[in-house]
Amino acid sequence: MTTRQEQFVVEIKSFIKKIIPNPLKPVVHKIYRQMFDGSTKVGFSREQFKDLAALKCAVSYNRYGGYCVPLSSRHRPAAKKIMSNDVYEPKTIEFILSNYDDGDVVQAGTYFGDFLPALSKVMSPSSKIWAFEPNKENYRCAKITLELNSIENVELTNAGIGAKKEKLFLQTIDEAGRSLGGASRITSVESNAAEAVQIVTIDDIIGHERNVSIIQLDVEGHEKEALTGALRTIKRCLPIIILEVLPNSNLIESDWFSANILNLGYQKTNEVHGNSVFSCETKHQ
Secondary structure, three states: OOHHHHHHHHHHHHHHHHHOOHHHHHHHHHHHHHHOOOOOOOOOOHHHHHHOOOOOEEEEEEOOEEEEEEHHHOOOHHHHHHHOOOOOOHHHHHHHHHHOOOOEEEEEOOOOOOOHHHHHOOOOOOOOEEEEOOOHHHHHHHHHHHHHOOOOOEEEEOOEEOOOOEEEEEEOEOOOOOEOHHHOEEEOOOOOOEEEEEEEOHHHHHOOOOOEEEEEEOOOOOHHHHHHOOHHHHHHHOOEEEEOOOOOOOOOOOHHHHHHOHHHOEEEEEEEOOEEEEEEHHHHO
């Protein structure tokens, strides 16, 4: 402990002795010991900090804006990039910015909002970003990211997306007990590593009137269900579809994908940062 800290503790003790009535001193002393972990150090212990209900986060910035990053997933790639004042998946962001054509953008798997400051700046006054994040901690951070950048054209929903409205679970920690961050995945299995989440469909949330330019899905193996719940919107608007598909997924080669997406005139036209981009050629004919 530094001399300044020691002096602060002495002054606090002296102040308490002067203003606290004798009958209340045992109670105040107990509170003091709880706050300072029974020692002369100023602050909370590591365990006390972990138990606080307050959001544990850090604020960082890059060329697009400010971000509220959850400290629990600071080891994850996106969080590490943002906390070093860099941009995560810059080519994906640039692709969306270059191909946005005045409609809405749907982003599922919003995380703490690492794409939102960049995307929100190019939206026309009549357009929106429909952002979905099922992880409660990530959702709270994403809300703060919106506030940090004074973003008003984002509809942020604390839910996962799927084929129908239902309650499922979200695995948020790995086998080692570390946060999965943006890699949290929806599951039907309840466990100590999962939290209950609401599932909604893109079709139900967006409705029949909005024009959608781009749908970006980062839903960790839940792509088929997410697309199933968006088929009305896809058939109506023929948006660009950006899929981050897991390496062991066979979705793109499946009969379902061929019958429901490729048969509409879609074909793979690009790949950025491992994301497969599908565009509908008939839309531009």
